[in-house]
Amino acid sequence: MEWKINDNSPIFLQLEEQLLTAVVSGYFPPGSRLPSVRELAAEAGVNPNTMQRAFAGLEGRGVILTNRTAGRSVTEDMEIIRAIRREKAREEARAFLKRMQGLGYSPEEVRQVLSETEAEEEEVWKKDLQS
Amino acid sequence: MEERLAVIKGVTKRFGKTTALSAVDLELMPGRIIGLLGPNGSGKTTLIKLMNGLLQPDQGSIDIAGSAPGPETKALVSYLPDRMYIADWMRVKDLMHFFQDFYRDFDPDRARSMLDSLGIAEKARIKNMSKGTREKVQLVMVMSRRARLYLLDEPIGGVDPASRDFILRTILTNYSEEATVLISTHLISDVEKILDEVIFLKDGQVVRRDRVDDLRESEGKSVDALFREIFSVIPVKEVPHDEKAH
Numbered sequence A: 001m002e003w004k005i006n007d008n009s010p011i012f013l014q015l016e017e018q019l020l021t022a023v024v025s026g027y028f029p030p031g032s033r034l035p036s037v038r039e040l041a042a043e044a045g046v047n048p049n050t051m052q053r054a055f056a057g058l059e060g061r062g063v064i065l066t067n068r069t070a071g072r073s074v075t076e077d078m079e080i081i082r083a084i085r086r087e088k089a090r091e092e093a094r095a096f097l098k099r100m101q102g103l104g105y106s107p108e109e110v111r112q113v114l115s116e117t118e119a120e121e122e123e124v125w126k127k128d129l130q131s
Numbered sequence B: 001m002e003e004r005l006a007v008i009k010g011v012t013k014r015f016g017k018t019t020a021l022s023a024v025d026l027e028l029m030p031g032r033i034i035g036l037l038g039p040n041g042s043g044k045t046t047l048i049k050l051m052n053g054l055l056q057p058d059q060g061s062i063d064i065a066g067s068a069p070g071p072e073t074k075a076l077v078s079y080l081p082d083r084m085y086i087a088d089w090m091r092v093k094d095l096m097h098f099f100q101d102f103y104r105d106f107d108p109d110r111a112r113s114m115l116d117s118l119g120i121a122e123k124a125r126i127k128n129m130s131k132g133t134r135e136k137v138q139l140v141m142v143m144s145r146r147a148r149l150y151l152l153d154e155p156i157g158g159v160d161p162a163s164r165d166f167i168l169r170t171i172l173t174n175y176s177e178e179a180t181v182l183i184s185t186h187l188i189s190d191v192e193k194i195l196d197e198v199i200f201l202k203d204g205q206v207v208r209r210d211r212v213d214d215l216r217e218s219e220g221k222s223v224d225a226l227f228r229e230i231f232s233v234i235p236v237k238e239v240p241h242d243e244k245a246h
Helices: A011-025 A037-045 A048-060 A078-102 A108-128 B044-051 B094-103 B109-116 B131-141 B159-173 B188-194 B212-220 B225-232 B239-246
Strands: A064-067 A071-074 B007-013 B018-028 B033-037 B059-064 B079-082 B149-153 B181-184 B197-202 B205-210
Touching: A011 A048, A037 A048, A037 B044, A037 B079, A037 B159, A048 A064, A048 B212, A078 A108, A078 B212, A108 B197, B018 B044, B018 B059, B018 B205, B033 B044, B033 B225, B044 B059, B044 B149, B044 B181, B079 B131, B094 B109, B094 B131, B109 B131, B109 B159, B131 B149, B131 B159, B149 B188, B159 B188, B181 B188, B188 B225, B197 B212, B205 B212, B212 B225
Parallel strands: B033 B181, B033 B197, B079 B149, B149 B181
Antiparallel strands: A064 A071, B007 B018, B007 B059, B197 B205
């Protein structure tokens, strides 16, 4: 998977977030086995101890299970995955609303612009299908 | 408690009237990748040379896995100097024999697989290589030892950004879990992601030491940004003449 690390926050937190997204989006499906810490660290170009720390965070939240013999796997508990998905969606929504507020949009205008944009996107999508 | 891999106590080193290192205390734990950061002339190379037994401290002591730097520690310390030391006439395979003769922990298979991924043939001659390729070959040799401590003096100083990435990945994937890697550099933004901790050297003294993520958390900025802050030379504001008079 593709990793992006910025300068602003601790690296392990950024890894944690990106791993969560990978689980929620199904890149790592429920119950699937995860690559080793070292493999993922090499892929992300980060220190293995930092990746380990991110894993520990996800273990603490029950998203990742460690089995002594089989390594680490994603939880099969859909309740946990759904909860994280909701949490992430809310985070995105909050960030979006904040930016819209910065543009001076009222909640009513935000809803309007959302439905307009959605309709436009649908049009583009339909045209793409026809061509 | 975890066993310390290296202990540096009150080390001072002078060259004539210049003090290169002044009462430096450091402890290195196993299994870490540590950045030794500082501008030119801050004492990075001196510290690495002292740890490697190439220089003797004027005061203080250095202990690596229970011994002072010497033949015993050379068997477990793999050192990448800040300049080339490979003889020009050699082919890569000669160099591998050379390392095999000198170091019991040299792993030729590991070297071959790294050379392979670099596309460097074993029969290639050193003298026909570009400066960057030579540096990579040297790093491959150094990282092919199953050492306990790697002392890498400016491993990415002379290569282009793409090669830097390769070199950092080589370091990341080839150090063993209980080994510690000390990397000296002033190119911080390039190495920051692979480091556990950083040691800031300034004028021969340790001015800051922290875990990278603790530092990012407490400062809210990257190590690179903090480095620029600590080491920035603020230009003295020029006061216009007529203002001075008042």
